[in-house]
Amino acid sequence: MFTRIDHIGIACRDLDATAAFYRRVYGFEIAHEEVNEEQGVREAMLEVNGTSDGHRTCIQLLEPIRADSPVAKFLDSRGEGVHHIAFGTPDVRGASADVREAGVRVLDAEPRRGTSGSAIAFLHPKDCGGVLTELVQAPEAADPT
Amino acid sequence: MFTRIDHIGIACRDLDATAAFYRRVYGFEIAHEEVNEEQGVREAMLEVNGTSDGHRTCIQLLEPIRADSPVAKFLDSRGEGVHHIAFGTPDVRGASADVREAGVRVLDAEPRRGTSGSAIAFLHPKDCGGVLTELVQAPEAADPT
Numbered sequence: 001m002f003t004r005i006d007h008i009g010i011a012c013r014d015l016d017a018t019a020a021f022y023r024r025v026y027g028f029e030i031a032h033e034e035v036n037e038e039q040g041v042r043e044a045m046l047e048v049n050g051t052s053d054g055h056r057t058c059i060q061l062l063e064p065i066r067a068d069s070p071v072a073k074f075l076d077s078r079g080e081g082v083h084h085i086a087f088g089t090p091d092v093r094g095a096s097a098d099v100r101e102a103g104v105r106v107l108d109a110e111p112r113r114g115t116s117g118s119a120i121a122f123l124h125p126k127d128c129g130g131v132l133t134e135l136v137q138a139p140e141a142a143d144p145t
Numbered sequence: 146m147f148t149r150i151d152h153i154g155i156a157c158r159d160l161d162a163t164a165a166f167y168r169r170v171y172g173f174e175i176a177h178e179e180v181n182e183e184q185g186v187r188e189a190m191l192e193v194n195g196t197s198d199g200h201r202t203c204i205q206l207l208e209p210i211r212a213d214s215p216v217a218k219f220l221d222s223r224g225e226g227v228h229h230i231a232f233g234t235p236d237v238r239g240a241s242a243d244v245r246e247a248g249v250r251v252l253d254a255e256p257r258r259g260t261s262g263s264a265i266a267f268l269h270p271k272d273c274g275g276v277l278t279e280l281v282q283a284p285e286a287a288d289p290t
Contacts, residue, residue, distance in 0.1 A: 001172060002171045005150060005153065005194065005204075008150065010276060012274055021274065025243075025244055025247045026232065027146060028147070048149060049149040049196045049198060050197030051196060051202070057194075087171065102169060128166075129157055129226070
């Protein structure tokens with residue numbers, strides 16, 4: 001049901017500078033960049049490796065575009081660093097129901113739009129050992145299954 | 146040079162309970178468990194997926210075994226949650242030299258022993274956008290290259 005680490009989300013104050021750091025030091029290139037108005041972030045996906053379920057694992061860089069976005073609040077309280085981790089699943093709706101059944105609060109009653117048209121749901125970090133955890137279903141176009 | 150996300154290190158107060166959570170909710174099994182006296186932790190590797198470089202990506206759970214270990218101090222100041230991320234490389238010594246050359250402080254002058262006999266080096270989080278970052282060379286026996 002959970003077949004890969006889809007990405008590690010990293011909060012930063014300057015997306016361009018941070019992406020340049022990851023490119024210069026590790027050689028990771030930007031595979032995709034977009035603005036998510038709903039979440040109040042500008043984001044970049046840096047591809048690190050392919051995964052055994054036919055997808056990939058990325059570093060996701062997140063820069064807030066407004067002061068009241070969750071990522072802006074995270075930066076205010078914790079500073080730059082890892083913001084969340086995301087597990088890939090072929091069925092985010094079913095996976096959300098399963099984790100809810102297991103007693104974990106799902107923050108999104110319905111999956112919402114994630115990067116590149118993926119469908120995502122976040123889990124309550126207090127139910128996940130302090131780890132803000134996201135479930136991701138890849139967009140159909142990018143889904144080889 | 147950096148060919149995979151090797152693992153995400155998560156600090157927890159109770160390794161057994163946290164491993165049970167990851168097994169029950171996501172289905173991830175413990176692939177390996179050990180005590181690292183030098184780092185003052187008991188740890189478990191939960192395999193999530195295989196990677197395109199012939200290795201795998203894991204969730205690493207870390208429980209301190211003494212109050213003065215870095216993970217114990219992390220728990221005191223930040224609470225449970227993501228402690229570090231680790232990139233896999235076929236040559237941790239060369240990779241360390243490269244990132245040092247790029248202006249990033251490498252905390253280990255010489256690679257030291259990591260999980261299952263891997264060779265590891267940590268990078269200074271202040272030079273990596275607030276992310277404690279580890280470089281990992283898999284042990285030869287586990288290295289298919």
